[in-house]
Amino acid sequence: MADYITYLRTMVGHEAVIMAAACAVIEDGGRILLQKRPSGLWGLPGGIAELGEALHETAVREAFEETGLITEARELVGIYSKYDVECTNGDKLQPVTALFRVEAVGGELRCDENETLELRYFSKEELPEIYCKQHRDMIDDWFAKRRGVFR
Known part of the structure; x- marks a missing residue:
């Protein structure tokens, strides 16, 4: 993945690009697993798809890399695509992210x-x-138990 992104960035610099990504919801007793990122803030396990990878495979791979858990994708929750991101290194992207329950x-x-x-693991209230x-x-x-979401 890093090689693909590095290659792409050599052509477009920091300009905005669309990137396919996936995140994983791992639930246990009504709570979901979140990861504290280097920024000190929290998010779902997930990341950018590698070339040749299906998005559910991205969610499973990223969940393993970031949590150590071996998972299987069970349900597509939604597609989240109207977001703009600027990375700490200045790269701009619009992530098109599929959220899977794994x-x-x-x-x-x-x-x-x-x-x-x-x-x-956090409950909604925590x-x-x-x-x-x-x-x-x-x-x-x-x-909110919304499924089939698209934003």
């Missing part, structure tokens, strides 16, 4: 200390500060 089937919770500083509007919308839709 089920943990193995592995053990662990932080990679790179993308994930802490992992914790939610910490979420790092971006796209993730806030996804989390709000999840707890």
Whole structure:
């Protein structure tokens, strides 16, 4: 993935591009797993799709990389596409993100200390500060039991 993004950025610099991405909702007893990111704010596990990868595969791969949990995609919750992001390095993008409910089937919770500083399950009432509007919308839709969402 990094090679593809690096290659793409050599052509377009920091200009805005559309990027396919996926996030995972991992639920346990009515709470969802969130990761504390290097910014100190929280979000869902997820990231940019690699070339040749289906979006549900992206959600499963990112969930493993960022949480240590082996998961299987069970349900498409929605598509979130009308968001603008500027990365800390100045790269601009419009992420088109598919949100999947995934089920943990193995592995053990662990932080990679790179993308994930802490992992914790939160109920709707306990939610910490979420790092971006796209993730806030996804989390709000999840707890409101909205499915088939498109924004």
